[in-house]
Amino acid sequence: MKSLLALAIIAGAIAIPAAALADAGDDSVVAVQVTPLVRGSLPNIVTVYGQVGSGSSSRQTMMAPLAAAVTNVYVRLGELVDKGAPLVRLQPSPSSESAYTQAESALRVATDLVHRTDALVKAHLATAQDLLNAQKTESDARASLNALKAQGAAGPHIIRAPFSALVTAISTTPGAIVSEGSGLVELAQPNGLVLRAGVIPSKAQTIEPNQPASLTPVGGGAALSGKVVFRGSLVDSANGLVPVEIGVPPGKALLGEMFRADITIGQVEGYVVPHAAVLVDDSGDTYIVQEHNLTAKEVPVKVLAAHDDKDVVSGKITDGNPVVLAGNYQLSDGSKVKLVDAPKESAQ
Numbered sequence: 001m002k003s004l005l006a007l008a009i010i011a012g013a014i015a016i017p018a019a020a021l022a023d024a025g026d027d028s029v030v031a032v033q034v035t036p037l038v039r040g041s042l043p044n045i046v047t048v049y050g051q052v053g054s055g056s057s058s059r060q061t062m063m064a065p066l067a068a069a070v071t072n073v074y075v076r077l078g079e080l081v082d083k084g085a086p087l088v089r090l091q092p093s094p095s096s097e098s099a100y101t102q103a104e105s106a107l108r109v110a111t112d113l114v115h116r117t118d119a120l121v122k123a124h125l126a127t128a129q130d131l132l133n134a135q136k137t138e139s140d141a142r143a144s145l146n147a148l149k150a151q152g153a154a155g156p157h158i159i160r161a162p163f164s165a166l167v168t169a170i171s172t173t174p175g176a177i178v179s180e181g182s183g184l185v186e187l188a189q190p191n192g193l194v195l196r197a198g199v200i201p202s203k204a205q206t207i208e209p210n211q212p213a214s215l216t217p218v219g220g221g222a223a224l225s226g227k228v229v230f231r232g233s234l235v236d237s238a239n240g241l242v243p244v245e246i247g248v249p250p251g252k253a254l255l256g257e258m259f260r261a262d263i264t265i266g267q268v269e270g271y272v273v274p275h276a277a278v279l280v281d282d283s284g285d286t287y288i289v290q291e292h293n294l295t296a297k298e299v300p301v302k303v304l305a306a307h308d309d310k311d312v313v314s315g316k317i318t319d320g321n322p323v324v325l326a327g328n329y330q331l332s333d334g335s336k337v338k339l340v341d342a343p344k345e346s347a348q
Contacts, residue, residue, distance in 0.1 A: 029336045032327035034291050037319065040272040042307040043264045046207060049218070050197025052248055052257045054168050055229070058192025062159050062185045064178040065151040067093040073174055073185075078255060079167045080190065087185045088159045088172065090152055100153040103145040110138035151180075159184060166190050168255060191250040194229060195259050198241025206265045207231045213246050218258040224249055228263060268305035270312040277323045278303060278311050288313065289324040289331050294338065296324065296331040 068090035075087055092100070117134040120126035148154070169186035172178060195215060199207060207228060215224040232243040246261050253259070277288050278301070287300045301315035324331065331337065 029338050030296075030327055030330050031340045032291070032296075032324045032331070032337045033340060034322035035274060035277065035325045037290070037317065037321060037323050038272055039270070040312075041267040041269045042272060042305045042310060042312045044266045044268045044305050045307060046199060046203050046263045046265055048197040048199050048244060048261050048263065050195045050244075050246075050259060050261065052193055052253045052255055052259065053196045054166070054186075054188030054255070055192045055194040055245060055247075058189040059168070060162065060165075060187050061183045062087060062161075062187065064090065064180060064182045064184055065157070066090075066096045066148075066153055066180050068096060068152070068157070068178060069093060070172050070174055070176045070178060070184075071156070073170060073172065075167045075170065075185065077167055077170055081161045081165055081167060081187075083161055083164050085161045086158050087161055087167075090157045090159065090178075092153045092155070092157070093177070096148075096151075096153045100145070100148045103141065103148050107138070107141040107145050110134070110141040114138050161187060163187075163189065166193075166255065188255075193248045193250075193253060193255065194245040195226065195248055195253075195261055197244045197246065197261055198236065198239055199231075199244050201235055201240075201242055204231065204242035204244075207244060207263060208265075211263055211265060213261045213263045215246065215248065215253075215259045215261050217253075218260060224252050224259075226261070268312045270304050270314045271301075271317055272310055272312055273323050274325060275306065275309045275311050277325050277328065278313065279328060286313075288315075288317070289328045290318055290321040291324055291337055291339070292318065292321045294336060296328075296333065296335040296337055297321070298331075298333040 070088060071091050072089035073087075074089070075081055075085070081087070114131070114134045114137075117126050117131045121128060121131050151157075165187035166189070167185060168188045169183075171183045171185070178184065208231065209228050211228045213226045213228060215226050226246045226248055228244065229247045230243070230245040235242055244263075246263070273288060278286055279288065280286055285300060286303055287298050290297045290299055297318075299315055299317055301313040301317065303311050303313055305312045324337070327337070
């Protein structure tokens, strides 16, 4: 009887580890979710950051036509003005007023000379050439007076907007004395705003005019659609970047606003996988895990492009084998897996 009891105890001791081993075997199988492997393409994007400003072709600087004193500035920075709106009022300087007075006097004298010479010609006391010379002098004097009048030397003169515009800079103040040719107000056409950005030289050659760009406000907000209008061919010594300008939709951005621009320079072909399917090993190399006959296979890949939540990858990928998505970080090469369905979203 004692021998039978001993055998039963030994048998029981052997049976317990066997059950434990069976449970351990089940635990070694990792539950995963997979996604089909597909070929496709994603946009190849170059991202730049910049500030909204006026395009070079849409800017115009209103300059002082003569030496004058600024008596009024009618506009403010950032103001939208209509065509013909007053910008700045100028009072001619004493020297300009003097020049105008002298021009008026010169014209009167020249006109009198024409009349006297004409009378002398009729009396045969002067020649026709003398009359022509007098008329030439009068014509020159009249042209000089008209030029000074057009410049505003005849009296107070108001500089007006030549087109509907956005005031982008004001370079003077009331009471200032300005010389001929001094900049007073800079204007820009409201539909001529651009995002001024810079791109690293290695990416510059991939950017061309008319390429589409998605513009996202740095402070948050809806994205805008734009197009590249200019890409420079030199590196700015101040920041080491190549200048790029992107057209901004009229009325959709403020002057000086900061944006991130994602420029689409083409399409990248390859295997398209969810971003979560791409893992990074201890060496910093990227890889994906494919499932084949319920076994995990690690496949080194190179990420060619990324957009939203998807990546385009290349490598020794096996067509037809799905890519492990959920649970992939628990796997190593050769791990056993079991496939489970993705959890269904609960009804709202």
